[in-house]
Amino acid sequence: MKRRQMLKHFALATTAAMLLPSCIKDPKKVSIALSNLNVTGEEEELLAAIADTIIPDTDKPGAKTVGAHLFTLVMIDDCGNKESKEKYMRGLRAFDEACEEISGKSFSDLSVEERLTLLKKIDKNEVGLKEDVVTFYMASKQYIIQGYTSSQYFLTEVKPYQLVPGPGWKGCIAVSETPNV
Template sequence: MADMRRDEMYPSLEMDRRSALHGIMLLLGAASVAGCGYVPGSKSRAALADGQLTLLDLVVDTLIPETDTPGALKSGTPKRLAAMYSNWASDETRADLSGALDRLDSNAQQTTRKAFADLSPDERLAFLRAHDTAALAPVPPKPGAPKGSFFAPIPSVADVGYHRLKQLILGLHYTSEAALTGELVYEHVPGPWQPSIKLTPDMRPFASLGPF
């Protein structure tokens, strides 16, 4: 399976480009964008519970496993997310993230009769595919709900907390040194704009922090 692209192996766990860019913007400190929900300097200091930390490790490893490129565990994504939870996220965002993890584990117990941690790797992937589809299913926006903006779209999905959790996992991993050097191609100054370049099978995706 090492010669397969990750999007071919896990097609239902991919996130659209705009959402991924939004998550990366938030990680870079765009906390002033309306509706982002991340406020540095929260009054309280809270931490993920031990069980949630274990669950986070397993979810992260299922979403972005190590293949021929580094996985999200190797990039330190769970540790970085846990640190942001304690030192950076707003109380609202903490509730969203904790709630998303709790709902995921509860759903696993209801549908598989096992906690997520007790599932085999293949069972975790099968469950998370189904959970991902249901959690990110579009729903009608609530009356008066803010619409956000191009740079900070506010999703109208079944589980907004899971959407935020997944955004952060993807954003933290793909802005990490492990991903930028082991999976993506990063050039600080990539040269002149080229409207069309020839793609070859051995090319890796390029990392970019711009909106386009």
């Protein structure tokens, strides 16, 4: 009798041990798979906050909503060489520290106006930042804008994309007369 109880308890404990990891969800996981970059959920949120500051949501979706920050990560992951990826990641990890030195708060704790003011100062190079941080911000800004302007929303709603050769082209026209050659 004790053996059966022990086997039941052992089977229950084994099942619980197998199911427990799938029940616990890490809320700070990166939402996309990257091959070469090791980005945390907090770093992705920081990049999303920067994207939301550069192109905010208005009556139209902003950069964060269309996923321009994810586009940025994919572009850095796929297109950069090893040195540029390392420099980008060093800048990403040092960005919040730099914000705290300048404003006394982390970037995510700043108000929208303070974020915008800080990014404008970085653009104009008014604050002395490390080269890695400036490189990170400038590359992120470039890819966020590129990601937004190449998003499905932008190309269908804001500036509709026209397929080449366009609606005025007539590819098949009957030739009524041929010129004398």
